[in-house]
Amino acid sequence: MLDTKRDMPVTNRLLAILPKNEHQRLLPQLEHVALTFAEVLHEPGASIRHVYFPNDSIISLLAEVAESATLEVGIVGNEGMAGISVFMGVNTSRNRAIVQGAGTALRMKAAALRKETNHVGSLHRLLHRYSHSLLTQASQSAACNRFHRVNERLARWLLMTHDRVGADEFRVTQEFMSNMLGVRREGVTGAAGILQRDQLISYSRGQVKILNRVGLEAVSCDCYRIIKGESDGYLTKN
């Protein structure tokens, strides 16, 4: 009898497109669940237990910088899966996944998905982790650029750059930073002026010097720490 299947049809397209044999192998590992509106599937930082393949439900991926400052960075419907970090070899995500549209979904234990998509080779595994950190970076930057002040964002950006150049001095013009932060060049003049006034940096004609890193971290928003926290993991935990 296929009654249960008729009652809860599998309409997730990601699953539907799989070759028959793979689809068959997955089915026993999938559990039909009803998702109710506003249900939280995973919290930022908490461990992800299941991945979800929506049928008619819709899931929002949110980046947040404060309790009341959230920003959607992704929508997941029947074309996708919530919990992609698990596939990328990471148990947690900085995003919150909440049910935006009630409906059904198929869920799978995180461990089962990891087993199914068993990674071959270190490079492969590593790039997965890295993809995850990039996604985190994009999400958090998105929220940061939406909510935070120019000078906080500039401080964050300088720190992220500082981490990568490995020197206290580097070349970068206001014009360039304005394109990075998505603000006017004059906006950077203002923000950089504040940082310079407070002896955190000094600069002249495209030459920036970090004078007080700790001070910069204090000015910068938490986004820096969040991104950094998620960014380095894959290079050590291997």
Added chain:
Amino acid sequence: MLDTKRDMPVTNRLLAILPKNEHQRLLPQLEHVALTFAEVLHEPGASIRHVYFPNDSIISLLAEVAESATLEVGIVGNEGMAGISVFMGVNTSRNRAIVQGAGTALRMKAAALRKETNHVGSLHRLLHRYSHSLLTQASQSAACNRFHRVNERLARWLLMTHDRVGADEFRVTQEFMSNMLGVRREGVTGAAGILQRDQLISYSRGQVKILNRVGLEAVSCDCYRIIKGESDGYLTKN
């Protein structure tokens, strides 16, 4: 003689962390290159020829909504690789990758990386493509939310939701949308009011109805089309 190696040391940490045998296998496929400031490694939509593992160079990933409206959604230093889309099984990216800090990098032909990280199983391949589309979504939303007006963004959001619910009517409150778009609830009142005035949608107490999809697409910014274009690929091209 290891002179050439001393001249151009491999300091990319992603490569450095690999087990010796894998590292050795990759080396012959890697080419030392000098990256100059402002060099463009790949343009939005164009095919990606190489991936880059920076040593002391730094690469910015930019999302753009217009010639002069760009936003950094990722930084790649010696901890990472530029061109992650290739790993995800996609030849192009909606982002522009430009050199933010001159220096050296190791580059690898896109085809070679694909071969090295040969994917096993359809699910695996599919999830890669999906990861890519999620990353695109996050990037483009980031830029959109930074630069575009609330009503344009609301139109985009409604279209994205409409695509997924598969019905012209669905439940969603202004409060909820305000959290998705990162604006105040009153801001949604205003934007939704415009859309309703123009007969594009109607709504009442959390019940939204799409009246004129084509009109909504006209109001919405290009971001919708861009995201949609990148989003559906993996479900058909398999």
Added chain:
DNA sequence: CACTATATGTGTGTTAGCGCACCGACAACC
């Protein structure tokens, strides 16, 4: 039916950042 929580509409003052139009300073290059 009254009560209450939820959902939406409106108004007022405030502000961060924008667009534009400059000006000055310095560097590099003939």
Added chain:
DNA sequence: GGTTGTCGGTGCGCTAACACACATATAGTG
């Protein structure tokens, strides 16, 4: 040494969105 291009600073009016404070309206519940 003058010219030209890059880089940074400043002022001014403007506007989208904010914060806060209410006013309704409606659905659901006891």
